Amino acid sequence: MSALLDIKDLHVHFPVKKGILQRPKSYVKALNGVSLQVEKGETLGIVGESGCGKSTLARSIVGLQQPTSGDILLNGKNYSGAGAKELYQMRRNVQMIFQDPYTSLNPRMKAGESIAAPLKAYKKTERMQTRVKELLELVGLNPDQHFDKYPHEFSGGQRQRIGIARALALEPELIICDEPVSALDVSVQAQVVNLLQDLQKLLGLTYIFIAHDLSVISHMADQIAVMYLGKVMEKLDHHAFQNQVSHPYTQSLLSAVPFPDPVMERTRERIVLSGELPSPANPPSGCVFHTRCPRSTDRCRQETPALIKNETTGNEIACFHPVENEEYQAVDRERVLTF
Ligand SMILES: Nc1ncnc2c1ncn2[C@@H]1O[C@H](COP(=O)(O)OP(=O)(O)O)[C@@H](O)[C@H]1O
Numbered sequence: 553m554s555a556l557l558d559i560k561d562l563h564v565h566f567p568v569k570k571g572i573l574q575r576p577k578s579y580v581k582a583l584n585g586v587s588l589q590v591e592k593g594e595t596l597g598i599v600g601e602s603g604c605g606k607s608t609l610a611r612s613i614v615g616l617q618q619p620t621s622g623d624i625l626l627n628g629k630n631y632s633g634a635g636a637k638e639l640y641q642m643r644r645n646v647q648m649i650f651q652d653p654y655t656s657l658n659p660r661m662k663a664g665e666s667i668a669a670p671l672k673a674y675k676k677t678e679r680m681q682t683r684v685k686e687l688l689e690l691v692g693l694n695p696d697q698h699f700d701k702y703p704h705e706f707s708g709g710q711r712q713r714i715g716i717a718r719a720l721a722l723e724p725e726l727i728i729c730d731e732p733v734s735a736l737d738v739s740v741q742a743q744v745v746n747l748l749q750d751l752q753k754l755l756g757l758t759y760i761f762i763a764h765d766l767s768v769i770s771h772m773a774d775q776i777a778v779m780y781l782g783k784v785m786e787k788l789d790h791h792a793f794q795n796q797v798s799h800p801y802t803q804s805l806l807s808a809v810p811f812p813d814p815v816m817e818r819t820r821e822r823i824v825l826s827g828e829l830p831s832p833a834n835p836p837s838g839c840v841f842h843t844r845c846p847r848s849t850d851r852c853r854q855e856t857p858a859l860i861k862n863e864t865t866g867n868e869i870a871c872f873h874p875v876e877n878e879e880y881q882a883v884d885r886e887r888v889l890t891f
């Protein structure tokens with residue numbers, strides 16, 4: 553079965569312009585050779601620190617950012633370099649939910665109008681009022697009470713529900729959620745995540761779910777891609793993630809997830825990375841993670857590891873010195889034992 557979305561060796565480089573002539577002197581390599589597949593009906597989680605290229609990837613997939621090179625195939629059809637008409641058709645099928653529903657909704661538009669906007673853009677105006685009310689109901693808002701309200705009259709969680717309704721209006725197959733709950737209170741986060749999961753089951757949606765930490769991703773995603781400085785460091789299955797991670801960077805991210813139990817939380821081991829996050833305008837040589845990796849060697853400074861599938865675990869990993877399963881479990885056991 554071919555993947556719903558197939559991203560091949562995607563690069564997005566932004567020129568850094570300097571001087572009076574504004575000639576590009578260097579490039580910010582926001583995406584530096586990203587390859588990923590997403591199967592229909594699945595959720596691909598993408599995780600990584602701020603600035604690693606997550607939003608650039610999201611914007612490239614929905615057609616808001618022109619890639620420097622590489623291919624993006626949706627249902628086997630390549631639309632990098634596609635014409636305006638093809639892009640228009642594609643965009644209907646791939647929608648995005650943004651981090652901050654307050655800035656992504658027009659403050660002067662009523663909720664009903666915001667949700668109707670994509671329907672108008674695609675001339676799907678027949679039964680529009682009824683359809684918008686259906687959508688409001690689908691995301692748990694009261695169609696009669698909320699149709700005529702402005703964004704500022706809603707809570708953060710309700711505004712995100714409007715953003716979700718708008719994304720659903722054109723019945724897309726793929727929805728990119730770019731940190732959809734990061735700006736919400738913790739208590740509201742779970743409600744929005746549950747809504748997204750219910751909608752996925754009901755409508756057979758495929759998600760790309762972006763976050764800067766693992767707590768929500770590990771709950772939501774079937775597959776998880778870990779990004780660092782414009783590259784995928786590891787791609788692993790949700791189950792593998794529960795009991796084995798092999799990239800030292802994934803391990804450090806995992807160790808930063810707080811335990812819900814306060815006793816466990818106090819006694820757990822945390823892997824603290826040394827040094828600052830390098831700039832994507834001047835990424836380190838070899839493995840981009842080597843400057844902060846506790847396992848790095850001379851080889852990592854000189855050679856770039858490719859993302860390769862480990863046949864035993866099924867994970868894809870770009871690392872010369874992956875963490876062995878036993879080592880990982882030892883850390884995990886220790887955590888449990890100290891508890
Ligand atoms: N339009 C742009 N022009 C120049 N640089 C950009 C632009 N968009 C993003 N960048 C840079 O690309 C890198 C990745 O950004 P982004 O994709 O927003 O990361 P993330 O979403 O993971 O925080 C950052 O260094 C950012 O400053």
Ligand SMILES: [Mg+2]
Pocket residue numbers: 606607608
């Ligand atoms: Mg972002």
